[in-house]
Amino acid sequence: MSLSRSGSLTPSASQAPFVLLAGLLALLLVATGCTIPVPTGSAGETTPTETSEAPVPATLQVTPADGATDVAVVDGVRARVENGSLSEVVLTNDAGKEIEGELSQDATSWEPAVTLGYGRTYTLDITYRGATGGPRTDSRTFTMATPQAIVTPSLVTPGGGALESDREYGVGIIVAARFDQPVADRETVEKYMTVTTEPAVEGNWFWLDDATAHWRPRDYYETGTRVSVDLDTEGRNLGGGQWGGEGAEVDFTIGDRRVAIADDDTKTVSVFHNQQLVKTMPTSMGKGGWATYNGVSMHFWTQRGVYTVLDKASTVLMDSSTYGLPLDVGYRVTVDHGVRLTNEGIYFHALASSMWAQGNTNVSHGCLNLSPDDAAWYFDQAVAGDIVEVRNTGGPEQQVHQNGDWAVPWSTWQKGSAD
Structure with missing residues (x-):
């Protein structure tokens, strides 16, 4: 090191390389300081370096197992792959026909697009891939369940007429599920019987017998309620050796609130539309009393209770012999504007010949x-599901099988469910 003329120190020729090397080392430490790991162990320990994970192999999950029997024809066949994708899935029946299937968007799951056949044998061939390696395959053969009996439902009103989609019903409409034979296991069957309403209402099924169940809400529906019923029995194991045939479904809307009150004290029918009285009509109801013909006992009251309109017809043939009353003491006559309230034949209907009695005397056999x-x-006003209340008449109490669903107390109705 020597002193320059300006008084500053300058390195000598022999010192210059050393200074330059020291400067470069300092720069190197500054430039790499943010990437030097801070040791956490003792001086003799080393820090492991990161390594890439090995690919997870693809895993195939298939239902049912190879050689399986008694397989459910709905939801009994499925394929799913994890950490991979399905390249091809082919399901073939015992006649060599390929069955249509549905592959998920991400190609990880597959299921049949149709209900499979009872008692048929199928072969399922699957090709799938993982992240590495070539394609893999799986093949299995299985046989579907062979039912002892196939039970098929329908959706009707209590009067037997079909419930129809995209139409309006009255606020008291009853949904009736009828099966073409008695079911062995009500509880299992009821799991596939769904009623959904918008807005939601409280309601449940009530089994009249092993082949018939009715559904109603706790209270009358509100106007505008949308009701969807789904009997999802197709291909289901219903218990007791029974399997479900084709299911049934219906979607409908609740219309205006119409209630007719027939009061024997006044011999009138008061009709309310959306809770406003719109008409009062004189009537003549059942004359009452009992009779026995050919060993059949019958009465002639219009039973008090709560009914719903079942259906209507512009003309109706009234024939007393159909319920055991001989024509020589009964009747066979065609009447107009019949609105049916029971399966036993109680109607609102026109009868000009009894106008003298309407409003003061009961002279009919029950209509x-x-x-x-x-x-x-x-x-013209009435639609299926409208409410009809009959008050203050004599005779026996109305029963549920007499279109008396609304006459059953709610606490009793709840006990009629199998669930």
């Missing part, structure tokens, strides 16, 4: 007689 004009008016 509610109206004047021709009043019967025509009510016929």
